[in-house]
Amino acid sequence: MATSLTLPDLDPTSDRAVFRQIADHIRQAIERGQLREGDKVPSEAQLMQHYGVARMTIRHALQVLQSEGLTVAEHGRGVFVRSHPPMRRLASDRFARRHREQGKAAFIAETEDAGGKPSVDSIKIDEVKPPVEIAERLSLGPNDRVIARSRRYLINGQPVETAISYVPMEIAKDTKIMEPDSGPGGIYARIEEKGYRLDHFVEDIKCRMPLRDEARALKLAPGVPVFHLVRTAYAADGTPVEVCDTVMSGDAYVLSYELPAR
Amino acid sequence: MATSLTLPDLDPTSDRAVFRQIADHIRQAIERGQLREGDKVPSEAQLMQHYGVARMTIRHALQVLQSEGLTVAEHGRGVFVRSHPPMRRLASDRFARRHREQGKAAFIAETEDAGGKPSVDSIKIDEVKPPVEIAERLSLGPNDRVIARSRRYLINGQPVETAISYVPMEIAKDTKIMEPDSGPGGIYARIEEKGYRLDHFVEDIKCRMPLRDEARALKLAPGVPVFHLVRTAYAADGTPVEVCDTVMSGDAYVLSYELPAR
DNA sequence: AAGTGGTCTAGACCACTCT
């Protein structure tokens, strides 16, 4: 019964713009559960009829909701309440040595355990001069080169995360870090074999709207922000040995950290 | 020299909608540094003139940029490239016992060290039945009550964070946790005095667009997402003793965590 | 073919800021 939804009338005495009042009504219907995930919002024509306003006014209201991430428009089909993908939880012990299957392997195991179908694509390995922020974190000079390992993670075909690992050339050379398959235990195992005992990681997390390329790579709906997480791995002597720059769909992740009270 | 900016012409052979092409041009000008933070974007009238399109088309383009968080419109003044507030860094050792000045005190000290003017307002203390997600985290039954301590943090008068701490009534009663000034060391000191030795914290972090109330409380510009961080404090025997639910302007924070490699 | 959203035009009037 897509038509059972009853929306209030406009308040002509209100200072609030008409398009905002309309957006408020629909937002409230979603918050109250009168419209649920996947439900169709009344069509533009129906809303014009109900409120007696021009189409552009209705569209403006619907656009507000879309940029809030509450709805998605599907051309030729209608406007729908956004359904949220299952959230993937990243625990802070995911790099403890006892689960040291890095990157791809860990992602595949976790996703299958959670009943999803994982995949990894866009794998690319380049020797490059790193971006300045990366070079700083790796304590590299302006002309030092690194190996950049890029990939994209998907769950049930839906991209959820892109990541680029940067490893100083000095460490990566003559190891499987330079090959698409970095071998058992991933690049961290290769780094340790090279004599750098991993000691700790530092993760810096920002929350922002995606850039255009990121929105495309992650197939993000309008109004979905991203986590931008930069992880630096340090050896026991304090040397930074790897930086991983990842962008994650805000929709798809909960990050979880355990902190000692000490 | 507001007029020194030269924008490309439209590509009539492109499939890309005119308003998107215009948004792309302005976005590129920002990304390339031709327009910097605080600079004025050409007025709607100037853009109409330059591109030879209707005003609504220009407005549509500008709205895209605004919902990406790249620009802000100021009524009667113009559209400006967003300037980003100084970022506040939250390190993962901020609750280590050695800096155990909690909440307000820690915020004030850190902000002053960074050269900002901190303030805290909207302090409210209530005895309530907690939301279900909070009750679950505190292992409470459906009828248990808690003390909810709400406040809002500001830097230079700009709100950056709202927080509500929930402490089970059983723990809070007969302590300064029920008073606006919870005393030296904050509520964690009071909880320990009551015999619960704090052992560790768990922080769950999401990234999403703000609700209406949150956008208002944090005076968020359109297109700014928030961190939603829920921290649970555990005593040595595993008992959860406090949950703090905080919403932070994504603009104003970098969260930083250190993880042992173990 | 009918219904849906996507893009665009060409106006109108209003509210705010600056000089």
Added chain:
DNA sequence: GAGTGGTCTAGACCACTTT
């Protein structure tokens, strides 16, 4: 008062989806 953005109208034509 001139310039700016904010709201709203009443159309037009297009592209996609469903029946």
